[in-house]
Amino acid sequence: MSIFREMGVLPDLEAAGFPRKLGARFELANGALGTRFSFRAGKYNREPEAIQVERAVFDHVLLKHARNSGAEVREGWTVRSFSTDDAGITLEVSDPESRAQTLRASFLIDASGRGNLTGNQEGLRVMHPRHKKLAVFAHFKGVLRPEGETHNDIIIARLVNKWFWIIPISAEKTSVGLVMDKDEFAQEKGSPLEIFEKHVAISPSVKERMQNVQRLGDIRTTSDFSYFNRRLVGDRLLRVGDAAGFMDPIFSAGVFLAMWSGKLAAEAIRQTLDGGRSNRETFSRYEKRVRRGMTYYWRMVDHFYTTPFIELFLRPSEHANLFSAVIGVLAGEVEGSWSLRWRMEYFFFLVRLQSVLPLAPRIRYLAERSLSRSPS
Numbered sequence: 040m041s042i043f044r045e046m047g048v049l050p051d052l053e054a055a056g057f058p059r060k061l062g063a064r065f066e067l068a069n070g071a072l073g074t075r076f077s078f079r080a081g082k083y084n085r086e087p088e089a090i091q092v093e094r095a096v097f098d099h100v101l102l103k104h105a106r107n108s109g110a111e112v113r114e115g116w117t118v119r120s121f122s123t124d125d126a127g128i129t130l131e132v133s134d135p136e137s138r139a140q141t142l143r144a145s146f147l148i149d150a151s152g153r154g155n156l157t158g159n160q161e162g163l164r165v166m167h168p169r170h171k172k173l174a175v176f177a178h179f180k181g182v183l184r185p186e187g188e189t190h191n192d193i194i195i196a197r198l199v200n201k202w203f204w205i206i207p208i209s210a211e212k213t214s215v216g217l218v219m220d221k222d223e224f225a226q227e228k229g230s231p232l233e234i235f236e237k238h239v240a241i242s243p244s245v246k247e248r249m250q251n252v253q254r255l256g257d258i259r260t261t262s263d264f265s266y267f268n269r270r271l272v273g274d275r276l277l278r279v280g281d282a283a284g285f286m287d288p289i290f291s292a293g294v295f296l297a298m299w300s301g302k303l304a305a306e307a308i309r310q311t312l313d314g315g316r317s318n319r320e321t322f323s324r325y326e327k328r329v330r331r332g333m334t335y336y337w338r339m340v341d342h343f344y345t346t347p348f349i350e351l352f353l354r355p356s357e358h359a360n361l362f363s364a365v366i367g368v369l370a371g372e373v374e375g376s377w378s379l380r381w382r383m384e385y386f387f388f389l390v391r392l393q394s395v396l397p398l399a400p401r402i403r404y405l406a407e408r409s410l411s412r413s414p415s
């Protein structure tokens with residue numbers, strides 16, 4: 040929200056009527072345990088709420104804002120390749136009629152998402168060694184939502200080694216998706232829709248909310264998550280958002296990290312243009328900051344797939360204000376104050392301890408275990 044405020048785009052986003060996100064609920068898909076993280080209850084986050092967006096609408100609001108702010112926006116153009124020389128950047132592009140063109144620029148911000156234009160061209164992409172995931176998802180009408188403060192909460196429902204997201208993206212529309220191992224998906228028999236429905240059927244907490252839904256549009260899949268580029272900057276080049284790195288979307292941090300790194304990239308270029316620090320020094324400070332922020336979420340994601348983490352995460356304790364610290368991370372305090380950071384280190388220490396000594400009761404993913412064919 041603070042980035043939107045600073046950009047001056049908040050009124051347009053408010054006018055678009057996106058659901059206000061006041062908290063997040065994480066639960067076991069068998070319905071046995073769940074916890075709500077209310078942003079307002081956090082002691083270390085600056086923002087008490089966020090918004091949840093339908094991307095097509097949201098991206099269009101941002102595009103119009105860029106245009107109204109003086110940017111020249113060209114839609115339907117594709118960048119094919121780039122090269123750098125002492126005086127600037129050259130881009131080989133295709134225009135909307137697929138005609139080849141050449142453009143020159145002083146700097147390049149690569150915001151090509153998982154298309155990862157410059158990272159791929161330079162062979163920088165490193166895939167995460169373990170998280171080879173796939174998501175099956177669609178938009179639905181009629182997903183049950185509670186009344187009151189929790190009405191628009193995002194819900195994450197955890198199965199043994201998979202999870203569902205349930206995200207209200209407009210007054211009527213809810214995005215529901217299942218994230219699972221790509222290999223397991225390949226071994227399952229059936230279409231993506233059948234696999235999705237099978238997992239809804241074995242997840243009481245999800246099934247209950249989806250009793251009378253109507254699917255809006257096709258079920259979609261996307262795979263090959265979680266990678267980072269070995270370098271986030273080059274001469275006259277900065278990579279932002281997913282073009283810097285992407286991790287499993289459990290904590291819904293992707294759009295925030297894209298906005299945050301985009302803002303830092305703009306600042307780095309402005310500082311370079313204003314003189315003062317050298318291009319190299321400013322860009323390497325950018326790289327350090329963004330890598331640190333992204334690594335922070337990677338660590339959370341890595342832990343999320345372990346049972347000791349879930350055991351502590353779903354039974355939060357206000358001991359040493361740990362609950363608040365976790366809320367801070369969920370609310371996008373990516374750089375966080377020292378008070379937040381040491382608490383998160385302490386929390387991760389307790390997670391390690393939990394794996395050998397049960398500080399919180401052990402959990403079982405019972406419903407899935409009794410119904411699924413081959414749980415791990």
Ligand SMILES: Cc1cc2nc3c(=O)[nH]c(=O)nc-3n(C[C@H](O)[C@H](O)[C@H](O)COP(=O)(O)OP(=O)(O)OC[C@H]3O[C@@H](n4cnc5c(N)ncnc54)[C@H](O)[C@@H]3O)c2cc1C
Binds near residue numbers: 116118174
């Ligand atoms: C299954 C899944 C679920 C997710 N759920 C969430 C969530 O709940 N919350 C959240 O915050 N994030 C979520 N994310 C992550 C989020 O979608 C991304 O982190 C975010 O979109 C990154 O923004 P971006 O601008 O870097 O890239 P994108 O949004 O991917 O935008 C990249 C743009 O660049 C364009 N482009 C690419 N290549 C070229 C080229 N060569 N020339 C010209 N244009 C090009 C593309 O067409 C696109 O418009 C999810 C991601 C996945 C895969």
